[in-house]
Structures are given as structure tokens and as C-alpha cells.
Amino acid sequence: MSRKQRLELIRILIGLAVFAAGWCVPDTLCSGWAARGVFAVAYVIAGWDVLWASLRNILRGEVFDENFLMAVASVGAMALGDFAEGAAVMLFYQVGEWFQAYAVGRTRGSIAALMDIRPDFANVLRGGQTLRVDPEEVQVGETILVRPGERVPLDGTILKGESTLDTAALTGESLPRPVLPGDPAPSGCINLSGLLEIRADKHYGDSTVARILQLVEEAAERKARTEAFITRFARVYTPFVCIAALLLALTPPLLFGGAWGDWVYRALTFLVISCPCALVISVPLSFFGGIGAASRRGVLLKGSNALETLAHVRTVVFDKTGTLTRGAFAVTQVLPAPGFDRTTLLTLAAHAESASTHPLAKAIVAAAPSPIDPAAVANLREHAGRGVSADVHGRTILAGNAALLRANAIEPPADALTLPGSTILIAIDGTYAGAIVAQDQPKEDAKAAIDGLHHAGVRKTVMLTGDNEPAARAVAETLGLDAWHAKLLPADKVTHLERLLNETHATPKARLAFVGDGINDAPVLARADLGVAMGALGSDAAIEAADVVLMDDRPSKLAAAIRISRGTLTIAWQNIIFAIGVKAAILILGALGLANLWLAVFADVGVAFLAILNALRALAISPKEP
Amino acid sequence: MKQSFRLKGLDCANCAAKLERALAKLEGVEHASVNFLTQRMSLEGDDARWDEVIASAKALVHKMEPDVVMA
Numbered sequence: 001m002s003r004k005q006r007l008e009l010i011r012i013l014i015g016l017a018v019f020a021a022g023w024c025v026p027d028t029l030c031s032g033w034a035a036r037g038v039f040a041v042a043y044v045i046a047g048w049d050v051l052w053a054s055l056r057n058i059l060r061g062e063v064f065d066e067n068f069l070m071a072v073a074s075v076g077a078m079a080l081g082d083f084a085e086g087a088a089v090m091l092f093y094q095v096g097e098w099f100q101a102y103a104v105g106r107t108r109g110s111i112a113a114l115m116d117i118r119p120d121f122a123n124v125l126r127g128g129q130t131l132r133v134d135p136e137e138v139q140v141g142e143t144i145l146v147r148p149g150e151r152v153p154l155d156g157t158i159l160k161g162e163s164t165l166d167t168a169a170l171t172g173e174s175l176p177r178p179v180l181p182g183d184p185a186p187s188g189c190i191n192l193s194g195l196l197e198i199r200a201d202k203h204y205g206d207s208t209v210a211r212i213l214q215l216v217e218e219a220a221e222r223k224a225r226t227e228a229f230i231t232r233f234a235r236v237y238t239p240f241v242c243i244a245a246l247l248l249a250l251t252p253p254l255l256f257g258g259a260w261g262d263w264v265y266r267a268l269t270f271l272v273i274s275c276p277c278a279l280v281i282s283v284p285l286s287f288f289g290g291i292g293a294a295s296r297r298g299v300l301l302k303g304s305n306a307l308e309t310l311a312h313v314r315t316v317v318f319d320k321t322g323t324l325t326r327g328a329f330a331v332t333q334v335l336p337a338p339g340f341d342r343t344t345l346l347t348l349a350a351h352a353e354s355a356s357t358h359p360l361a362k363a364i365v366a367a368a369p370s371p372i373d374p375a376a377v378a379n380l381r382e383h384a385g386r387g388v389s390a391d392v393h394g395r396t397i398l399a400g401n402a403a404l405l406r407a408n409a410i411e412p413p414a415d416a417l418t419l420p421g422s423t424i425l426i427a428i429d430g431t432y433a434g435a436i437v438a439q440d441q442p443k444e445d446a447k448a449a450i451d452g453l454h455h456a457g458v459r460k461t462v463m464l465t466g467d468n469e470p471a472a473r474a475v476a477e478t479l480g481l482d483a484w485h486a487k488l489l490p491a492d493k494v495t496h497l498e499r500l501l502n503e504t505h506a507t508p509k510a511r512l513a514f515v516g517d518g519i520n521d522a523p524v525l526a527r528a529d530l531g532v533a534m535g536a537l538g539s540d541a542a543i544e545a546a547d548v549v550l551m552d553d554r555p556s557k558l559a560a561a562i563r564i565s566r567g568t569l570t571i572a573w574q575n576i577i578f579a580i581g582v583k584a585a586i587l588i589l590g591a592l593g594l595a596n597l598w599l600a601v602f603a604d605v606g607v608a609f610l611a612i613l614n615a616l617r618a619l620a621i622s623p624k625e626p
Numbered sequence: 627m628k629q630s631f632r633l634k635g636l637d638c639a640n641c642a643a644k645l646e647r648a649l650a651k652l653e654g655v656e657h658a659s660v661n662f663l664t665q666r667m668s669l670e671g672d673d674a675r676w677d678e679v680i681a682s683a684k685a686l687v688h689k690m691e692p693d694v695v696m697a
Binding site: 004097101104107217218223235275276281284285 | 638661663668689
């Protein structure tokens with residue numbers, strides 16, 4: 001509670017006490033004017049600032065100012081003779097205002113705490129001394145020290161020391177990450193165990209932590225359609241209610257001989273509920289809470305509009321490599337031809353591939369049964385797009401695709417050409433010796449990610465990849481994807497995406513999300529209704545290009561984010577319907593003379609109160625499956 | 627030119643909405659956004675008259691919400 005809020009609260013409490021005292025003054029005293037006097041004092045204590053603001057605003061010509069309308073309603077009630085009612089309207093209006101400010105302050109605080117990843121200082125090594133400086137003052141290339149319990153202040157590389165890093169604030173991942181010299185140290189992580197010496201790779205302003213904070217602060221500026229609707233509604237609501245009040249006060253007495261006091265009183269109930277505050281506060285508050293709930297789990301939403309789109313996602317298109325799969329090949333099958341054994345085949349192939357940088361070659365080298373002996377390799381030659389040839393231990397080895405073998409007059413058996421995954425064919429001394437299959441393995445949570453999306457109401461999951469068909473099919477079938485398209489060039493991906501977009505948009509409101517690593521698929525990411533980049537910790541390009549950023553590389557986070565967004569939207573619409581419903585009911589009851597000012601002010605403050613409490617639930621939405 | 631400001635003391639959503647509309651109408655302002663939750667305001671507008679734009683925005687904020695400080 002701020003100082004200003006505390007003072008306000010004290011003022012309201014004094015007002016309430018004086019108000020209560022007013023009821024104790026006997027009605028007969030000075031023919032009722034003593035009690036009225038006390039109520040008037042309570043009224044002024046509670047509402048002088050409202051009266052002052054209304055005066056100021058009316059001089060500026062702003063008639064639809066809520067202060068002015070509240071002043072008219074309460075003064076009107078007193079003019080009609082009921083001082084207690086006038087004071088009550090003002091008091092409870094102020095109680096409502098105070099609560100709104102308090103609730104918003106609390107939410108602001110808890111979201112700020114959630115995003116409290118800003119490092120306060122950096123220990124920089126300069127001239128043999130450790131200096132404690134502002135992170136912004138550290139230059140690229142300088143060495144910083146991070147002690148256990150401290151936050152990594154800017155992005156760097158570990159020079160010295162072993163430790164574990166807590167990345168929970170950035171990724172939502174609770175398992176600490178072990179780090180060694182040479183590993184990157186993303187800013188915002190907390191060093192848990194050992195002293196680390198880190199070389200600063202980036203300025204603070206370009207570091208992960210600064211970029212995330214900027215993103216979160218700017219997120220609120222991109223408003224959702226629901227929010228825009230509320231803003232438009234609020235703009236016409238107040239004038240509409242005021243004009244209705246004026247008509248209600250004037251028409252029946254002038255045209256139908258109604259009693260002035262009765263109709264003016266009915267019109268005053270309109271003015272009491274003329275502020276659209278409950279809506280204007282609770283809807284953005286729900287979105288803000290939803291964005292906070294997602295960021296706590298390592299999902300950054302670049303605005304309320306992204307959250308809203310996410311809730312309507314019905315088609316999810318994935319890139320394969322690095323998104324659904326690990327992006328690293330591993331040998332999954334070794335198929336020696338008759339007369340050759342597995343160990344010989346792998347050993348010779350690994351030696352032949354030992355100098356190659358191709359991902360498949362690296363997988364074979366990693367699978368070698370014994371260490372590579374570089375002295376055993378001679379006459380190594382790379383055949384671009386085909387493979388390699390080399391002499392290993394005096395034997396001539398060919399390792400590559402069918403074209404390489406055929407170029408050497410060796411015809412591989414037909415069944416070796418249709419294996420799932422990427423196949424390397426091996427020939428030894430001019431004879432076909434067998435095949436080695438390497439596959440890009442699906443990520444551990446990829447299956448759970450697809451299942452989770454289907455559970456969350458996603459109708460279609462599609463994989464687009466530049467890889468060959470057997471490799472794509474193997475992944476798609478393991479994961480249970482609804483469709484897949486292989487051997488795509490970047491331009492083909494866009495074409496497929498366009499088609500899928502048309503298909504998705506055939507259902508009203510349905511939206512399409514594309515999930516990629518954000519580096520190679522920028523055009524597709526931009527073309528989709530919602531671009532999702534993953535594994536963004538340390539990748540600027542991904543953060544820039546996407547609408548939704550998954551801080552780690554777990555695709556299952558997307559289903560969690562969809563759940564949070566759905567929950568948030570539900571809460572926002574509950575508030576919209578509830579608030580408009582109650583206001584409409586009071587307008588009808590007020591016009592019929594069935595609602596008095598007490599009921600109106602309680603309904604108005606109550607709606608705001610409940611809508612705010614409901615909005616705060618968005619912060620605590622659990623992304624778990626029901 | 628685009629710049630963000632903090633609006634200290636902004637604690638009423640409807641005031642924020644009204645402020646946003648009024649700021650957008652200022653000469654030299656192309657886009658204005660006020661968020662009462664983050665207590666931030668962002669202005670986008672004419673580079674050539676940027677100082678003028680900020681000064682008039684400050685005056686407007688002070689006139690409409692005397693309790694709010696723009697920083």
C-alpha cells in the first residue's frame with residue numbers, strides 16, 4: 001500500500017465513522033437538520049476531491065467525466081432531501097475506487113516480482129581488482145565474476161569455474177543447468193554453486209535479460225481485440241447512460257405529468273452506474289495476468305493480441321529439425337551385408353568419415369566402437385553431394401549415397417535404398433559392405449506436445465520439413481502428427497503454409513500457429529497468424545521474429561500456453577458479460593423505480609470488486625491438463 | 627520517433643483511456659498508447675518537432691491528471 005493509498009484509506013474510514021455517527025443523531029433534533037449536517041460533513045470528507053475534480057473538468061467542458069456525474073448524483077440525492085443517501089453514494093463510490101487502485105497495485109507488484117530478473121550490479125575485473133558496477137557499464141570482452149547466489153548480469157561465456165545455473169526465471173524450467181568453461185551463460189540466470197568467471201559477450205542492453213524486460217513492458221501496448229472492444233464500448237457507454245438519464249428525468253414530468261422528484265431520483269440511479277470502470281479495469285487486468293502466468297512458465301507473449309490469437313489456434317504447423325526433433329543425428333541401425341560384421345563396418349566407416357563436418361558423418365564417428373586412429377587414414381577425398389572415399393588400414397572405403405557407389409560400378413541392393421532416416425552406404429574394396437542409418441531423434445516431450453495440443457482443442461498438427469520422405473514419415477508416425485510434407489524448399493514451405501491458412505480460416509475465428517526455431521524460417525513465421533519461436537534463450541533473431549517466444553526448446557510448452565490463453569479469455573468474457581449484465585439490470589430496475597441509489601452504488605462497486613478478483617485468477621491459471 | 631514514458635501515479639483505467647484518446651489527437655502525434663497497468667505511455671510521432679510533441683504531451687497530462695507525473 002502506497003502512502004497515498006494509506007492516506008486515502010484513513011480519509012474514507014473517517015468519513016464512514018462520521019457517516020455512522022449521523023445515524024445516531026435523533027431525527028427530531030433541529031427538525032432533522034442536525035443529522036443532515038453530520039451526513040454533509042461525512043460527504044465532504046469522503047468526496048471533496050471528487051467535487052474538486054468535477055469542477056475542474058467541467059470548466060474544461062468535459063461533461064461525461066465520472067467525477068462530475070458522481071457529484072451530480074450525490075448532490076441530487078441531497079437536494080431531494082435524503083442526505084444519508086447522498087453521503088452513502090459518495091462514500092461507497094470512494095471505497096470502490098480505493099479498492100480498484102489497491103488491487104491494481106498488488107497485481108502490478110506481483111507481476112513485477114514475477115519478472116524480477118533485472119540484475120542490480122556486475123562484479124567486473126579491472127586492473128587486477130574486482131569492482132562492483134552497474135551492468136550497463138560493463139564493456140564487451142571484459143571479465144565479470146559471478147558468485148554463488150548472484151545473478152548473471154549480461155550474456156557471456158564461462159571462462160573459469162564449474163557450477164549449476166538456475167534458469168527458472170527465464171525458462172520456467174526448475175531443473176538447474178550444469179555449466180562448464182566454454183558454455184554460454186545467459187543473463188538473468190542465478191549462479192547456484194561455484195564461483196564463475198565470465199567473459200561479457202554483449203552489452204547489457206543487448207543481453208537476454210534486458211530484451212525480455214523490454215518485451216514484457218511493451219507487451220501491454222499491443223492490445224487484444226477484446227480490449228479494443230471494451231475501449232469502444234466504454235466510450236459510448238457513459239454518454240449513452242447520461243443522455244438516457246436526462247430523458248428519464250425530463251420526459252415523463254413534462255409530457256405525462258409525472259412527479260419531478262420521482263423521475264429525477266430514477267435518473268440519478270443512472271448516473272451512479274455511468275462509469276464503465278469495472279470493465280475498463282478488469283479486462284486488461286485479466287490479459288495482464290495471463291501474460292504474467294505464461295511468462296512464469298517460460299512463455300513470452302508479445303502482447304495481449306498474441307494471447308488472444310493463441311486461444312483460437314486450431315492448426316499448428318511445425319518445422320521438424322530442431323523443433324520436434326533434437327536437430328542432432330544418432331546412428332539407429334547398422335546393417336552389414338553378408339560376409340561383413342558390424343564392428344568392422346562401423347570402425348572403417350568412422351575412420352573414413354573422421355575428417356568430415358557433415359552431421360551424418362559426425363553421428364557415425366560418435367558411434368565408432370573404438371577411438372579413431374588418424375594415422376590409419378590415407379588418401380581421404382570428399383565427393384561433394386555424394387560422400388567420402390579413403391584408405392583405412394590399407395583397405396579402400398567408400399562411404400556415401402547410392403550415386404557414389406554407382407560411380408564406382410557398385411550397385412547397392414534395392415532394400416538398402418528405402419530405409420527410414422538418412423542412410424550412408426558403405427563399400428569396402430569394391431564390394432557393397434552394408435548400410436548405416438542415422439536418424440534425427442524426436443525430442444523427449446515432442447509426443448507429449450502433440451498429444452497436449454490435440455487435448456487442448458487443436459484440430460490439425462502438420463510438419464513441414466526439407467528432409468527426405470522416409471525420415472519425415474518416421475518422425476510423423478512416432479509422434480502422431482495429422483499431416484506431413486517432406487523435401488520442401490523454403491519457398492515450398494510458404495506455399496504449403498498459405499494453403500493451410502486458407503484451410504484453417506474456412507472455420508470462423510480459427511487461427512494457425514507456426515512453430516520453428518526462428519532462424520531459418522522467418523518468412524513462414526511472419527506469414528502465419530501466430531509465429532512461435534522456440535529455444536530462444538540467447539537467440540535474438542527468434543525473439544525478434546515471433547509473436548510468442550518459448551524460452552527453452554520444449555515444444556510441449558505451447559499446449560500449456562494455449563491453456564493459459566483460453567483460461568484468460570474465459571475470465572475476460574465472464575467479466576464482460578457479468579459487468580454489462582448487472583449494469584443493464586440496474587438501468588432497467590432504476591427506470592422502473594425499483595432500484596434506489598443504495599442498490600445502484602452497491603451493485604456498481606460490487607461488480608468492480610468481483611470482476612477484479614476474477615481477473616486476478618488469470619495470474620494463477622494452471623496450464624495442467626484437467 | 628518512438629519513446630516510452632512512465633506515468634507515475636496513474637491508477638485509474640478510465641483516465642488512462644481518456645488520456646490515450648486526448649494524446650492521439652495532439653498535433654505531431656501519430657500513435658499514442660497509455661497503459662494503466664504498467665503505468666507506461668508510448669508516443670510515436672513527428673521527428674522534426676519531437677521536443678515540441680513531448681512538451682505538449684507533458685502539458686496535456688498535467689492538465690488532465692494533475693496527480694500524474696510523466697517521466
